[in-house]
Amino acid sequence: MAGGNAIPVAQRQAAAAAIVHTLRAAGFAAYFAGGCVRDLLLGREPADFDVATSATPEVVLGMFPRTFAVGAHFGVVLVVDPVDGGEIITEVATFRNDGAYSDGRRPESVRYTQSPQEDVQRRDFTLNGMLLDPELLRQGVDVKAAVLDTVGGIADLEAGILRAIGDPMRRFAEDKLRMLRAIRFAARFGFTIDAATFAAIRATAPQAHHVSQERVRDELTRMLIEGAPRRAFELLDATGLLREVLPEVARLQGVEQPPQFHPEGDVWTHTLLLLDNLPAGASPTLAWGALLHDIGKPATFRRAPDRIRFDGHVEIGVRIAEDVCARFRMSHEETAQIVALVAHHMRFGEVEKMRAATLKRFLRLDRFPEHLALHRLDCLASHRDLRLYEFAKHHFETIPAQEIRPQPLLTGHDLIAAGFRPGPAFREMLLRVEDAQLEGRIHTREEALALIVGANPSTTE
16 A cells, blocks of 8 residues: 555655665565556556565664554555655565464464565465566566566456466455455456356355455445446346345346336346446445435335336435445445435436426535436436436526525524514524525515515514
8 A cells, every 4th residue: 555646656656666676775575566566567557556575574664764564463564755745655565474364354473474476375366466676667677577477467467367366265265355356356457257266256255244344335435436337236246245245236136117217127227327327436425326326116116007116215215325324334424425315316307397496405405516417327327318417407507606505684583683483483484585585586684574574474572
């Protein structure tokens, strides 16, 4: 893991290369390791530059001016390099051989080794098991020629295959999260999962609940926002992981929809099509809102005389979305937005008929552009009619903000000063004033008071 991703990639790579150079000058073996090697081979910009070395954590801690032993038990030290605009944090891990994984997450013990070949055997997939010599890169050697590959990673990258290193059953027994990581990598890179690795995931899928919900959430979120969510959820389904980690979504399968509104097919098909249009880099809340927007339909399916109906699916969907967010321990802010997306996604059907006040209240929902984006995705995954989307988008972009969210003309204190007795009627009075203000029928405090007094002559003291 490396920090400071706002720092240019070349600068981060140079910082990691300098760490390798320092370690080698002191007589230790050192390489780039893991995902950065894979990404360089694929011509992608690495998110992180990690270093693997024969130096022990104690040695690494003493070799660099600023270090943190965040995972010294597992041989991991963070090296911090201050730069203009922030700092670069590079993870430096000692070559190791892991002991038993009794908790299905982390080894109980590690044994340090001098052998980089031995170190890579404990890693998850061949595409993450390669090492790279940055000194050779500095000398102008081609990336592929600078790679130390003892696991067949280059061949698998070129063939587009996601393969576990060694025995896949053992790899997934060591860390159950690796099953989800396999799905995410295969989807992100458009790779095929090796048959033995795929079979091991299917066999181990029922043990996915051993993984903490936070770790599952983070992997699912990455699947949703990294650019290939449909493929990821198809693989989750095919491996049996979907019903283990998101049974609510698995229940969308086979739930018929009225063909006049959803010619694409059942709710599962509709959701996959929607995910297919979700852009890479979408916000996590929009992504989860898209996944869960119709989550209440299985529980409300009804074959009425005129057509298939889902009466109350929004209300049921809100409760299910709340449960999902709670289970995955999402923040209050994230939960509120995801639930709001589910709660309001059907309101676009009435947007052309809304009174001005109702429309403006709708447009001032928090993060309304996400509501717009979800409605557009919903349309593209069904009838493809964007008329209501364009209507709402036009009004959101053209109505001045002060008209959508104007300063209140009256407060409760104003009503008390005017002689009204405090009570439940205050809320109704203030809403009536806001309605008239949003519709342009009143513009001043005096007009607001006149409206209230005229409608409530007997409620003053």
